[in-house]
Amino acid sequence: MVKKRQGPLTEDTTKVILESISDGVFTIDDNWKITSFNRAAEEITGISRKDAIGRHCWDVFRSNMCEEDCALKRTMEQGRRFINSSGYIINSEKKKVPITASTSLLIDKNKEVIGGIETFRDHSLVEQLRKELSTKFKVQDMISNSDAMKTIFNILPQVSDSDSSVLIEGETGTGKELLARAIHNISHRKNEPFIAINCGALPDTLLESELFGYKKGAFTNAMKDKPGQFALADGGTIFLDEIGDTSPAFQVSLLRVLQEHEFTPLGALGQEKTNIRIIAATNRNLSLLVSENKFRQDLYYRINVIRLFLPPLRQRMEDIPLLVEQFIQKMNIRQGKFIQGTDKKVLQTFMSHEFPGNIRELENIIEHAFVLCSQGYIKLNHLPGFLSEPVQTNGEKNSDPVKSAQINLIRDALARNNYNRSAAAKDMGIHKSTLFRKIKKLGMTL
The missing domain is CATH 3.40.50.300 (P-loop containing nucleotide triphosphate hydrolases)
Incomplete structure (x- = not known):
């Protein structure tokens, strides 16, 4: 008969597991001081557990999330977990490391909250591949x-x-x-x-x-x-x-x-x-x-x-997410900020806007948002007044704003040209065979 492992051995097994995973893991007590720090956390931050344990978590990580958008802080205050919050930390070599973090309460065997736990994943390779792409x-x-x-x-x-x-x-x-x-x-x-x-x-x-x-x-x-x-x-x-x-x-x-x-x-x-x-x-x-x-x-x-x-930008709406990211990166450098991106509703609003001023108008809108947004994500209340409310697109519900914008663009071009597909393609500045492929790919029924 095999004996069940109990007591200290179970704790040792847990430590072995934490030391084996590739995600960084640390725990804090109710005073926000680090109580454990696994091997992956050491590798990602470049800080040894000896130097980390006993210090406040914000002194170790120096993350952009520490001030207002800290997932662990929200977990401790609201009593619920948060998954895949995006941000970055500054490692021991003063280099920016992009991460996603998930947080939860740390509860003992008596169901008492004794602190919090955070796991975080290094996305440096993903970011590098994204930039290469x-x-x-x-x-x-x-x-x-x-x-x-x-x-x-x-x-x-x-x-x-x-x-x-x-x-x-x-x-x-x-x-x-x-x-x-x-x-x-x-x-x-x-x-x-x-x-x-x-x-x-x-x-x-x-x-x-x-x-x-x-x-x-x-x-x-x-x-x-x-x-x-x-x-x-x-x-x-x-x-x-x-x-x-x-x-x-x-x-x-x-x-x-x-x-x-x-x-x-x-x-x-x-x-x-x-x-x-x-x-x-x-x-x-x-x-x-x-x-x-x-x-x-x-x-x-x-x-x-x-x-x-x-x-014009209205004929290349699929470029809006790329352009928004480019303008945010440029203005972060220029203004010394770290705006992480845009709220989903903001992107949906952009995809529903005609942009008569084209790319220059989009850049001016992002610059306006930077005046009102100090960190985190650009939201609707950071946009100029005429863009503060999202526009509904033909009453259709589509979770992909890029796809919605492409469908609306094609339908508008067809309507302007009495549903003559060749004329609509010419109006959009593309070959008619390209238009047919787009219609098929988007699953449009005309």
Whole structure:
């Protein structure tokens, strides 16, 4: 007959189990002082149990959860357990370690609460893999998982290797300057200047003096020679934003630069050579302006050697979670905060919003939230007033906000085009076969 193990032997067995698991485990008493600390806890934190036991848990972990969002504190106050709370700790080498933590009350054999217990798991490898995966959807500061943007990312190396002029079309706020900078930064001109000029913000005379420069005495108050941006950017790239807002007179001057690679400073007697690449951008339909004789046809063909179209955010809603994460990371660094992410209702609200201001509007919304949110997760009350209430999407209940947004996007495009699928695909900026695949993948019944 086998004897049952009792007393100290059972406690020893428990210790062996705790020492064998890969999750960190520690316990605290009712004074918040650590009473046990397993081997995995030592490895994850880099702190020995000898140094940990007897100290307050917040002195050992230095976690972002210690102040307001401590799961163990909530467990002790509310008497219930919490599972997979996300956060990070600072280890002994002062490195940030991403973790998930689960907490519960510590109860003795008399059913008395004697403290709390927390298990935590190191997610450093998961985070590393996530970052490696995200780089597949990222070029420079641009990030996307949409088909239209992936097409641009795939051809960007070839576009950058060329010196041909590029025309970037897209609505305001879609990231045209970011794309222009990406082209420059991976080209052979990357070590030379990148200069951006907003053509719509300057009248002709100022625009010409800004770009071409001027000679002493060219006009009143021209006391000395001033080189223009074409001279300063020699060897690099000039980005001409809102080129559709320029006048026919300026277009003639710009055409000469593209044809002859030379320009005339105001008040100069001769030409100056330039070695620059021109990337132009517009939120207007240049081909329509050409047909209306509001934009020179010869200049249009000169700048339209390579044409790239940036779709509006409402046509790439699957990118919103990626963009939100990117903006949160950037603003955490800039403002010295640690915002962990967004509440689920916030993401649902974003997926239901049209974003007329595109990516720039989304970034401004996140910046607004950072003013009101000091730590933890961005919630609805941190958003601007017009976004404070989540919008219902066609009365449908779908736990996946990305999927809901894609379904609504397709339905809206179909409705605008009298349910002509080819026309709807063109409206969305995708091939009709891509639209059919999306409809099938989403399980839509039309």
